[in-house]
Amino acid sequence: MPESVDYDTSVINVSPSGMKASAETLHTYSESVATGLKNIKTQLDSLQIAWQGDSAKAAEEVSNEWIRVISGLFGTEDEPDKGVLNALANGVSSAASNFANAESGVTKAFNEFRNQLSAGGDGGDEDPKDTPPEEVTDTNKTAVTMTFPDN
Numbered sequence: 001m002p003e004s005v006d007y008d009t010s011v012i013n014v015s016p017s018g019m020k021a022s023a024e025t026l027h028t029y030s031e032s033v034a035t036g037l038k039n040i041k042t043q044l045d046s047l048q049i050a051w052q053g054d055s056a057k058a059a060e061e062v063s064n065e066w067i068r069v070i071s072g073l074f075g076t077e078d079e080p081d082k083g084v085l086n087a088l089a090n091g092v093s094s095a096a097s098n099f100a101n102a103e104s105g106v107t108k109a110f111n112e113f114r115n116q117l118s119a120g121g122d123g124g125d126e127d128p129k130d131t132p133p134e135e136v137t138d139t140n141k142t143a144v145t146m147t148f149p150d151n
Contacts, residue, residue, distance in 0.1 A: 016103065019096030026089035033085075034074040041066065 044063060051059045075083030081090065136142045 014099045016096045016100035019092055019099065023089045023093035023096060026085065026092065030074060030083070030085040030089060034070075034080070034083075037070050037074065038077075041070075 041063075044059075044066070047059070071083070073084050075081055075086055080086055
């Protein structure tokens with residue numbers, strides 16, 4: 001049985017810049033592999049000229065399957081983004097952008113909060129109250145009520 005996890009103490013550590021670099025690396029690797037595979041296909045196509053009869057048919061079937069699989073992985077020359085590896089790289093890039101935007105939004109919110117705290121009040125004469133607010137037990141004014149027993 002897996003060990004129970006306390007999600008209240010879990011930490012997710014993400015580096016948007018690292019994710020962006022990884023996405024760029026995935027694109028570079030994908031392009032490199034696609035170029036190598038294109039060269040292999042060119043060599044295989046040149047060999048088909050010498051094949052005749054049943055071997056020519058078998059070679060054509062292998063070539064068609066090769067094109068189908070490679071197109072699924074890397075897309076086509078006209079539509080490289082249709083490939084799985086490019087889609088994965090684009091997904092990592094989008095996730096990096098989303099994390100960066102979230103980080104920026106949280107930073108902005110905390111900066112505004114800090115600025116409001118350090119700005120002081122609105123200049124009014126009223127001092128902050130250290131006493132709790134009065135109890136509101138009238139259900140016409142609030143949906144939440146609390147009553148305490150008399151001692």
